[in-house]
Amino acid sequence: FHFFAAHEIGRELQAVSNGLDSHPEILELVAADLQEVKVNDCGRKGLPVESVLRCAILKQYRQVSYEELAFYLLDSHSFQAFARLPLEIIPKKAVLQRTISRISDVTWEKINQALPGHAKAAGVERGQVIRLDSTATDSNIHEPSDSSLLWDGVRV
Structure with missing residues (x-):
């Protein structure tokens, strides 16, 4: 039973x-990253x-910290439904960080290649344009074409 607000x-x-x-098939990729060499028979x-x-x-979608994610998973029925957590498990910040950080960059790349194809087939996204949000700030770094940048790299 999944309840979304x-x-x-x-x-x-x-x-x-x-x-x-x-x-x-995405779950198999993630499972390969999460497999441990040694698994104890006891414990949680x-x-x-x-x-x-x-x-x-969820963490990336809502741009929250692990601590905030733990709170939302405890507090929000929609987050619990999306995460498909077993009823008896409400993960703490440390558990979330330890497990999520084990998903490799190679796996994330494969996930990011699979999901846009689904969105394109469903007509949700064409996949032709990407939008980035970034901030540029002034700094005292030399222009990349400046030969002094090379010297700074050698010197430092």
Whole structure:
């Protein structure tokens, strides 16, 4: 039973969730990153692979810290539904950081190649334009064409 709030963010989370459901092969990529060499027979149960991936996506989607993500997973029914956390598990900040950070950059690249193809096929995104948000600030760094930049690199 997945409850998403009748709100713009809830609808977005449900759409992203449906997109992830249509690509089960992504879970295999993440599972390969999360596999440990040694697994203890005792102790707490870990987060399911699907929940780790979905928590990582939530973190990036909402641009929150691990501490804020832990709070939202505790507080928000929509976040819990999206993350598909088992009822008895509410992860702490340290667990989220430890597990999410184990997803490799190679896996993220493969995920980022698979999902835009789905969005393009569904007619949500054409995939021809990318939008970046960045800030440029003045600094005292030499122009790259300046030969003194090379000297600074050697000197430092």
